[in-house]
Amino acid sequence: MDETTPVDMKTGEFADGVTFHGRWQEFLPIALTNLLLIIVTLGIYRFWAKTRERKYLWSRTQFIDERLEWAGTGKEMFIGFLIVMAIFVPILLFFQFGLQALILRGQGVLASVLAIGLYLALFYLAGLALFRALRYRLSRTYWHGIRGGSDDGGWSYAGSAMLKYIIGFVTLGFLVPWAMVKLWRERWGKMSFGPYAFEPGDGPAVQGLIGRYLLIYATPVLWAILVFALGMGTIFTAGSNPDPRVMAGMMGTFFLAVIGFYALFSLVSLAYYAVFMRKVVGEMTLGNLSFAFNARTMDWVKLILGNIALVVFTLGFGIMYLGYRHWSFYVRHLEVQGEVDLAALTQSTTRIRSDAEGLADAFDIGAI
Amino acid sequence: MTNAWLYDGESALRRSVTLGVRDGTLEIAGEDGETRVAPADLVFIESRTEERVYGRKDVLGWRLGVPEPVADEIAALLPNAAHYGGWIDRIGLWRASAIGLAVSAAVLFAVYQLPHWLAPLVPDRVMKSYGDAMVGDFGGKFCAGPGGQAALDALTRRLAPNVKGLNVRVVDLPVVNAAALPGGNIVIFNELLKEAKSPEEFSGVLAHEIAHIEHRDVAEAMVRELGLGLVLTTLGGDVAGNVHGLLSLSYSRGAEGAADAESIAMMNRARISPAPTAGFFERLAKSEDVIGGADMLVYLSSHPVSKGRAAAFRKGAAKGTAYTPALSRDEWDALVDICHNDPDRQD
Numbered sequence: 001m002d003e004t005t006p007v008d009m010k011t012g013e014f015a016d017g018v019t020f021h022g023r024w025q026e027f028l029p030i031a032l033t034n035l036l037l038i039i040v041t042l043g044i045y046r047f048w049a050k051t052r053e054r055k056y057l058w059s060r061t062q063f064i065d066e067r068l069e070w071a072g073t074g075k076e077m078f079i080g081f082l083i084v085m086a087i088f089v090p091i092l093l094f095f096q097f098g099l100q101a102l103i104l105r106g107q108g109v110l111a112s113v114l115a116i117g118l119y120l121a122l123f124y125l126a127g128l129a130l131f132r133a134l135r136y137r138l139s140r141t142y143w144h145g146i147r148g149g150s151d152d153g154g155w156s157y158a159g160s161a162m163l164k165y166i167i168g169f170v171t172l173g174f175l176v177p178w179a180m181v182k183l184w185r186e187r188w189g190k191m192s193f194g195p196y197a198f199e200p201g202d203g204p205a206v207q208g209l210i211g212r213y214l215l216i217y218a219t220p221v222l223w224a225i226l227v228f229a230l231g232m233g234t235i236f237t238a239g240s241n242p243d244p245r246v247m248a249g250m251m252g253t254f255f256l257a258v259i260g261f262y263a264l265f266s267l268v269s270l271a272y273y274a275v276f277m278r279k280v281v282g283e284m285t286l287g288n289l290s291f292a293f294n295a296r297t298m299d300w301v302k303l304i305l306g307n308i309a310l311v312v313f314t315l316g317f318g319i320m321y322l323g324y325r326h327w328s329f330y331v332r333h334l335e336v337q338g339e340v341d342l343a344a345l346t347q348s349t350t351r352i353r354s355d356a357e358g359l360a361d362a363f364d365i366g367a368i
Numbered sequence: 369m370t371n372a373w374l375y376d377g378e379s380a381l382r383r384s385v386t387l388g389v390r391d392g393t394l395e396i397a398g399e400d401g402e403t404r405v406a407p408a409d410l411v412f413i414e415s416r417t418e419e420r421v422y423g424r425k426d427v428l429g430w431r432l433g434v435p436e437p438v439a440d441e442i443a444a445l446l447p448n449a450a451h452y453g454g455w456i457d458r459i460g461l462w463r464a465s466a467i468g469l470a471v472s473a474a475v476l477f478a479v480y481q482l483p484h485w486l487a488p489l490v491p492d493r494v495m496k497s498y499g500d501a502m503v504g505d506f507g508g509k510f511c512a513g514p515g516g517q518a519a520l521d522a523l524t525r526r527l528a529p530n531v532k533g534l535n536v537r538v539v540d541l542p543v544v545n546a547a548a549l550p551g552g553n554i555v556i557f558n559e560l561l562k563e564a565k566s567p568e569e570f571s572g573v574l575a576h577e578i579a580h581i582e583h584r585d586v587a588e589a590m591v592r593e594l595g596l597g598l599v600l601t602t603l604g605g606d607v608a609g610n611v612h613g614l615l616s617l618s619y620s621r622g623a624e625g626a627a628d629a630e631s632i633a634m635m636n637r638a639r640i641s642p643a644p645t646a647g648f649f650e651r652l653a654k655s656e657d658v659i660g661g662a663d664m665l666v667y668l669s670s671h672p673v674s675k676g677r678a679a680a681f682r683k684g685a686a687k688g689t690a691y692t693p694a695l696s697r698d699e700w701d702a703l704v705d706i707c708h709n710d711p712d713r714q715d
Contacts, residue, residue: 059416069413145377
């Protein structure tokens with residue numbers, strides 16, 4: 001962009017490039033009618049419900065000077081779902097009946113080979129699903145009339161994801177952070193918006209992550225220290241005192257300690273995930289834009305506890321607000337810096353595919 | 369003249385345009401000339417504060433922002449706002465919900481009724497292979513004390529002279545129960561014979577199981593229990609994996625009532641009094657409190673005894689009918705001792 005570019009052809013510098021303008025009161029009619037229509041259609045409306053929710057969330061998300069627009073349709077999501085069901089139902093039926101029949105006929109070896117093959121295939125499809133969900137969302141997201149997308153089918157990404165997670169698994173999980181960062185970069189490196197490709201960064205993959213990740217392995221030790229520090233050490237001597245009241249007290253302490261373990265484990269995992277997200281998003285650029293993500297561990301903890309409280313205290317209705325909460329969380333913590341040359345931001349030439357996110361839906365995974 | 373803004377879907381630049389109407393089309397005039405768009409090509413995108421956004425079906429990313437209020441002549445060319453999608457917008461949310469509710473209720477009813485509709489379609493061949501597999505599961509537990517089977521067969525023939533292919537056997541298991549299995553098989557558990565005080569009491573239970581077979585309740589329960597698995601065996605799949613748990617087949621309350629009514633009719637036709645069976649049910653119901661033993665409760669759990677049930681049998685006895693004993697004293701003794709006297713019994 002040179003000095004002569006007119007002012008209205010570029011966006012200026014903004015302190016916070018992404019802003020969420022949604023209000024929960026404004027979303028309430030959408031949540032209520034979505035729930036009503038989902039119930040009376042035995043769940044089939046959920047694709048249209050998801051579309052309405054996204055139309056609202058996207059339209060309340062301001063990116064620099066203009067709001068986003070969700071251009072996906074419920075119909076294409078429904079069709080995507082039907083296609084995936086056509087693939088999955090035979091596989092599941094085979095799992096349920098075919099394998100049993102093979103074992104009963106004494107073909108145990110063949111059955112186990114087939115079962116392992118099927119598990120690997122499902123593993124592969126899960127990677128493919130994640131890639132395609134991201135591609136679908138970018139291709140239906142418009143800003144200034146311009147959309148994103150990818151011309152890659154995700155086939156090689158899915159293979160790479162399967163391989164990297166197997167490597168992570170056989171190294172007892174130590175290479176999982178490496179796999180996560182590498183796969184994030186692979187995924188986003190194949191995505192684009194308008195004419196610009198996302199540049200996901202190429203520094204050392206696990207720099208800054210490994211400390212928090214190792215903390216997850218240390219959880220049992222941390223937990224034991226905590227248990228002793230809080231004077232709950234008696235649980236290790238449970239059973240030595242036959243007095244039922246003492247036993248009951250010990251059982252209570254024991255359950256408290258078990259819950260404490262899960263809480264601690266979740267906290268340490270979130271601490272890792274928080275630093276992971278800050279790293280991978282912070283490395284990304286698109287054209288002259290650079291991104292940052294500023295959610296800290298406590299922000300994630302508040303998000304999760306808030307979700308639980310919301311769902312519990314609304315007797316489940318709060319589920320309708322989880323998508324809203326997650327989107328607004330991401331938007332509030334995302335930062336964008338730089339400027340966009342609007343004249344150079346031309347329409348994406350990537351193909352628009354119609355598979356929507358049926359596959360991701362089948363695995364119940366999101367796009368990020 | 370209405371001022372508006374336009375993204376052409378080619379570049380991200382927002383252009384200022386003016387809108388007009390010419391020959392029933394929307395005329396959009398900007399710096400680089402004029403374009404006309406037929407109203408049919410326009411789609412509603414969204415309402416924003418103080419403006420509405422429209423798109424074009426034939427150009428992805430093309431967006432026209434029209435400030436409110438929109439002049440009437442231009443508004444006439446623009447499509448209506450969409451809220452819920454598709455036909456729900458056309459007929460209204462409440463009417464759509466009511467239709468949805470009605471259709472969903474019909475679908476759920478159909479799913480609930482499906483086993484009843486499908487039961488007659490289950491081939492006899494499949495029923496027989498299931499029955500054989502289940503009967504085979506009892507292995508050597510069938511009792512064959514002298515005269516017992518003959519008495520049982522005689523009673524079965526008398527109760528149901530027109531039902532073909534019935535195979536009633538007594539199994540030596542300490543359970544107060546009887547079960548109709550696929551393929552015309554009926555299994556009587558030994559303990560039930562001991563619990564019955566007379567052949568008439570027992571006849572009611574036997575007739576009840578025969579009625580389940582006559583009504584194809586067994587096939588219906590199998591469709592309900594096995595679902596798709598049954599379809600697969602119909603197409604030539606394996607039976608063995610499915611047999612487990614079929615003994616606990618349960619029937620709907622309606623099917624139980626119908627089986628009772630049929631069994632009372634059966635007994636009357638055979639001139640066996642249905643009244644004593646009422647006593648059997650009453651003792652069972654009482655034993656729930658008195659004995660508290662699990663044995664007795666088995667029959668209750670698969671055949672819930674209501675007060676009405678015993679009463680139906682009691683009332684089922686027609687006045688003035690010359691009832692005859694279900695079995696002679698000797699036959700009944702042979703039947704009750706069918707397991708005790710069995711020469712092959714392994715214990």
